Amino acid sequence: MSTALTYLASLEMAEKRRKHPNVPDRFRVQSKFVVKDANNLTQAVKRCLELHDCYVTRVQSQGQWNQSLGRFTRSTTTKGTADLHAVVEGRHVSIEIKWGKDKLSAAQQKTADQVNAAGGLYLVVKDYDTFWSWFNEYAPDLIRKIGGEPV
Template sequence: MMTTNNIKAVNHSEIQSIKKHCLKSDAIKELETLAIADNRKKHPTLPDYARCTRKYSDKTANGLTTCIIDFLRFKGWQAERINCTGRYQDNTKVVTDVTGFSRRIGSAQWLPTSGQKGTADISATIKGRSIKIEVKMKDRQSEAQKEYQRQVEQAGGLYWLVRSFDEFMSFYNSLI
């Protein structure tokens, strides 16, 4: 049986701090507005109440990467995610013996990438300039990533290290 002594009173300031944590930044709201406009352009006969709107968040590295790529595409620039992981090669086969027992034989292995170590997460072209964007949430750049940044900047490209969508927007607005 639950008693009223176990219930904790929540004051107004705690509720406001919880709501503030859940609020989206102006940059994310602008991105969602661009997504709706793009959806309207692609599907002009679909009524607004029937549209599926995408929700964006920059709380994870994957979410932030999606935000950046979609924003650049909505603005008419080229952007793509760089897949720098290797690939999994499965050489196993299922063999069935005369008694009907089947088993898997062979091996599977992880093949390393053929790309350059330390490559950025996003490759984009804005106003004819090559821009490499590295998305970092809590971790730091590895030595291979620092070397890649040096090579990109030496070749005349731009390299942005981004930790939030607001930070990306400040880089973008300074370029445009």
């Protein structure tokens, strides 16, 4: 596990201690953040932002099965919208998660241009360490400290 993911797990444990101070550590489940696919990466990025008191929501953009119609219906989400929408340091950040050789579609690039032109940030995240480096640079005042270590 990378150092950044180890920090995330430590921060998660500190949050559990804060929320449930009467539970002894031996009974706490140690969170493990293993990033082996896009879904794991999305979850880790989202949890990091939540633990640093940022607003973040995951956007579901795939269609849904409609039982009464007997078919899939298209999503009403704008084509090209990012996987995560967050507010970090008072600024909107759209975060698109890409895994492996996956690249932005034309619709995603158009959305990125629109978000940036409107004063927001559009961030493409391919691995957790790169996201963590960006977060440390962009929002150093939000970084939680556990035992003197930034987490």
